[in-house]
Amino acid sequence: MENFVYHCPTKIIFGKGTENQVGSEVSKYGKKVLLHYGGGSIKKSGLYDRVLKSLKNEALEIIELGGVQPNPRLSLVKEGIDICRKEKIDIILAVGGGSVIDSAKTIAVGVPYDGDVWDFFIEKAEPEKRIFIGVVLTIPASGSESSDSAVITNEDGMYKKGFNSNLLRPDFAILNPELTFTLPRYQTACGASDIMAHIMERYFTRVRDVELTDRLCEAALKTVINNTPIVLREPENYAARAEIMWTGTIAHNNLLDTGRIGDWASHKIEMEISGLYDLAHGAGLAIIFPAWMKYVYKNDVGRFARFAVRVWDVEPDFYDIEKVALEGIKKLEDFYREIGLPITLKEANIPYDRFEEMARKCTEMGPVGNFIKLNKDDVIRILEMSK
Amino acid sequence: MENFVYHCPTKIIFGKGTENQVGSEVSKYGKKVLLHYGGGSIKKSGLYDRVLKSLKNEALEIIELGGVQPNPRLSLVKEGIDICRKEKIDIILAVGGGSVIDSAKTIAVGVPYDGDVWDFFIEKAEPEKRIFIGVVLTIPASGSESSDSAVITNEDGMYKKGFNSNLLRPDFAILNPELTFTLPRYQTACGASDIMAHIMERYFTRVRDVELTDRLCEAALKTVINNTPIVLREPENYAARAEIMWTGTIAHNNLLDTGRIGDWASHKIEMEISGLYDLAHGAGLAIIFPAWMKYVYKNDVGRFARFAVRVWDVEPDFYDIEKVALEGIKKLEDFYREIGLPITLKEANIPYDRFEEMARKCTEMGPVGNFIKLNKDDVIRILEMSK
Numbered sequence: 001m002e003n004f005v006y007h008c009p010t011k012i013i014f015g016k017g018t019e020n021q022v023g024s025e026v027s028k029y030g031k032k033v034l035l036h037y038g039g040g041s042i043k044k045s046g047l048y049d050r051v052l053k054s055l056k057n058e059a060l061e062i063i064e065l066g067g068v069q070p071n072p073r074l075s076l077v078k079e080g081i082d083i084c085r086k087e088k089i090d091i092i093l094a095v096g097g098g099s100v101i102d103s104a105k106t107i108a109v110g111v112p113y114d115g116d117v118w119d120f121f122i123e124k125a126e127p128e129k130r131i132f133i134g135v136v137l138t139i140p141a142s143g144s145e146s147s148d149s150a151v152i153t154n155e156d157g158m159y160k161k162g163f164n165s166n167l168l169r170p171d172f173a174i175l176n177p178e179l180t181f182t183l184p185r186y187q188t189a190c191g192a193s194d195i196m197a198h199i200m201e202r203y204f205t206r207v208r209d210v211e212l213t214d215r216l217c218e219a220a221l222k223t224v225i226n227n228t229p230i231v232l233r234e235p236e237n238y239a240a241r242a243e244i245m246w247t248g249t250i251a252h253n254n255l256l257d258t259g260r261i262g263d264w265a266s267h268k269i270e271m272e273i274s275g276l277y278d279l280a281h282g283a284g285l286a287i288i289f290p291a292w293m294k295y296v297y298k299n300d301v302g303r304f305a306r307f308a309v310r311v312w313d314v315e316p317d318f319y320d321i322e323k324v325a326l327e328g329i330k331k332l333e334d335f336y337r338e339i340g341l342p343i344t345l346k347e348a349n350i351p352y353d354r355f356e357e358m359a360r361k362c363t364e365m366g367p368v369g370n371f372i373k374l375n376k377d378d379v380i381r382i383l384e385m386s387k
Numbered sequence: 388m389e390n391f392v393y394h395c396p397t398k399i400i401f402g403k404g405t406e407n408q409v410g411s412e413v414s415k416y417g418k419k420v421l422l423h424y425g426g427g428s429i430k431k432s433g434l435y436d437r438v439l440k441s442l443k444n445e446a447l448e449i450i451e452l453g454g455v456q457p458n459p460r461l462s463l464v465k466e467g468i469d470i471c472r473k474e475k476i477d478i479i480l481a482v483g484g485g486s487v488i489d490s491a492k493t494i495a496v497g498v499p500y501d502g503d504v505w506d507f508f509i510e511k512a513e514p515e516k517r518i519f520i521g522v523v524l525t526i527p528a529s530g531s532e533s534s535d536s537a538v539i540t541n542e543d544g545m546y547k548k549g550f551n552s553n554l555l556r557p558d559f560a561i562l563n564p565e566l567t568f569t570l571p572r573y574q575t576a577c578g579a580s581d582i583m584a585h586i587m588e589r590y591f592t593r594v595r596d597v598e599l600t601d602r603l604c605e606a607a608l609k610t611v612i613n614n615t616p617i618v619l620r621e622p623e624n625y626a627a628r629a630e631i632m633w634t635g636t637i638a639h640n641n642l643l644d645t646g647r648i649g650d651w652a653s654h655k656i657e658m659e660i661s662g663l664y665d666l667a668h669g670a671g672l673a674i675i676f677p678a679w680m681k682y683v684y685k686n687d688v689g690r691f692a693r694f695a696v697r698v699w700d701v702e703p704d705f706y707d708i709e710k711v712a713l714e715g716i717k718k719l720e721d722f723y724r725e726i727g728l729p730i731t732l733k734e735a736n737i738p739y740d741r742f743e744e745m746a747r748k749c750t751e752m753g754p755v756g757n758f759i760k761l762n763k764d765d766v767i768r769i770l771e772m773s774k
Binding site for chain 2: 001002003004005006007008009010011012013015016017018029143208211212215216218221222223226227238239242246247250253258259322346
């Protein structure tokens with residue numbers, strides 16, 4: 001086991017009706033709030049009205065900034081930073097999914113920073129302070145509600161980049177599974193894929209002696225695998241929605257990689273695809289992860305066999321461990337298909353003509369991945385295998 | 388799944404040599420530290436010297452208060468409160484196991500409180516603030532390093548009582564598994580039993596639809612069950628010590644009962660035994676837990692059968708679920724014996740003549756337990772079954 005620091009101070013408020021506590025929670029952090037959200041879905045669902053009512057009950061001063069897009073843009077972040085400075089905002093309240101939360105986080109660290117907030121993404125600077133951040137989560141997927149990361153797309157070159165800092169963990173996050181009842185099928189499936197990817201990036205490690213976190217990862221994966229088909233069949237099944245929502249948070253708050261070194265190559269490769277083509281991140285992961293697995297599994301067949309047996313209930317065969325390992329990858333692909341996700345670039349209508357560019361951008365800061373290090377040519381080969 | 392709030396902001400610093408970071412960590416919270424510890428074991432092991440050196444490197448002003456006993460006493464807590472007030476201490480650094488940490492926590496909430504600190508334990512008052520708390524953990528068992536609880540013994544009547552408050556979670560905790568290499572066998576086994584009990588108290592719930600946390604509990608239990616025999620055989624096996632130490636923290640930081648209602652009757656009954664007889668808490672739990680199980684399992688045989696199958700690898704038999712359930716309890720008893728713990732009061736040399744008194748004290752605030760509510764007579768019967 002590797003030495004580690006684990007510090008996830010986000011307060012989670014979970015359950016039915018909890019969005020109505022948002023006003024009293026926000027009021028612990030100040031008087032002036034930037035309400036940050038995406039398109040119209042929170043207005044259509046009535047969530048916007050409930051949040052506004054709860055904030056007004058506490059006599060909070062509210063400034064709004066909507067319009068966050070999937071793959072949130074740097075230009076809106078900069079607009080948010082300007083507003084926060086001008087209006088002396090105490091706390092940003094993100095109401096939405098990962099895009100809205102990532103946008104809010106980036107605004108929050110950008111406000112007290114003198115330079116260009118993009119500096120954090122290109123490793124030119126590290127944030128040292130931020131204003132407060134609260135979340136009302138509507139999409140279980142990104143884990144951004146308590147994660148230490150944010151991903152933003154810079155329109156200048158369509159660079160999609162993420163960075164990590166413990167400062168990026170929100171102060172509180174409100175999670176009501178009922179808010180996910182109306183999520184469309186495809187978005188639900190993409191969320192499940194994203195959650196699974198967060199766990200698998202951590203699971204596929206070369207660090208030995210990580211029994212507890214191996215088992216916790218397996219527990220979390222099984223929960224998503226069991227409950228995703230249920231919520232696709234029964235969108236208003238509270239129990240199953242709750243399992244997925246809570247697993248989505250646990251999957252990405254760093255508990256599952258304590259003592260381990262995660263891989264993250266698949267995420268980095270996928271970010272080049274969804275950065276260029278505006279494909280949903282979870283769909284991109286369903287394409288890239290199996291290809292990555294087939295490209296790397298021979299470096300530790302035992303771990304892939306364990307994945308097959310413990311997560312997918314493949315029968316162990318100790319005379320042909322490779323067959324077991326491959327069967328696990330096959331089960332993962334079958335699962336993606338079952339929940340309606342593409343598992344090839346072709347199925348997602350992604351053209352094959354920019355592999356070179358994607359691989360170059362992906363590896364421009366050096367090789368990606370830790371399970372094995374992948375250089376530009378490796379990435380091209382994985383993209384070829386994703387066709 | 389029940390609604391819940393989960394907020395565990397303790398910063399965990401885990402791994403080899405991490406105790407040497409204590410000075411720089413403490414210095415983030417102030418200049419004046421109360422160094423709180425137990426007997427001579429930290430001096431014998433050299434830990435005391437390393438901690439002192441690290442604190443002095445940061446030019447911290449150090450006041451010492453040693454002498455914490457197992458089942459820590461209220462009188463020493465009060466002494467600590469007086470010292471902190473007089474010396475204007477910024478942060479209490481607990482170096483030791485659960486007793487030292489619980490003593491430090493109680494001092495920390497006692498310092499700014501005008502009344503008697505025992506008020507918190509008898510539900511007469513709730514703490515509203517505290518001074519800072521840091522931990523260097525030497526015994527994986529209590530989970531106190533990031534838990535929201537503290538247990539103290541009031542010498543006036545030998546009342547052993549605990550209370551919960553999110554304020555009781557330390558600001559940081561340093562966990563180096565190497566520090567546990569020298570733990571005696573019996574103490575190692577008692578620690579494992581305590582950790583398992585923290586998980587089992589949460590596992591045995593009547594709340595339905597708690598799949599993720601069920602699986603996380605099973606993962607944590609299996610890890611303790613696998614690694615305890617290893618550390619008893621090989622006390623300096625870092626990997627196994629690390630698994631147990633990290634599981635001990637996860638077992639009691641409330642992650643494993645998110646959305647559930649835990650039981651806690653066994654803990655409350657055991658506290659009467661170790662309060663009166665100074666028996667190690669983990670040993671008392673090894674006696675009480677199987678008796679509690681036999682007394683209550685018929686109220687939800689399915690859950691006990693699940694425990695048997697998932698945790699103890701008992702073969703499922705769907706024609707005789709009760710047999711499966713009982714087999715799980717038997718496996719737990721066998722495990723306690725295997726690691727050298729008593730499983731009856733007789734084996735622990737506890738006399739049978741004060742059951743009435745223990746049961747009365749235990750239930751004086753009302754029935755105990757949530758799996759089923761136990762009144763005084765139930766507790767007497769469980770004590771009878773523990774003979």
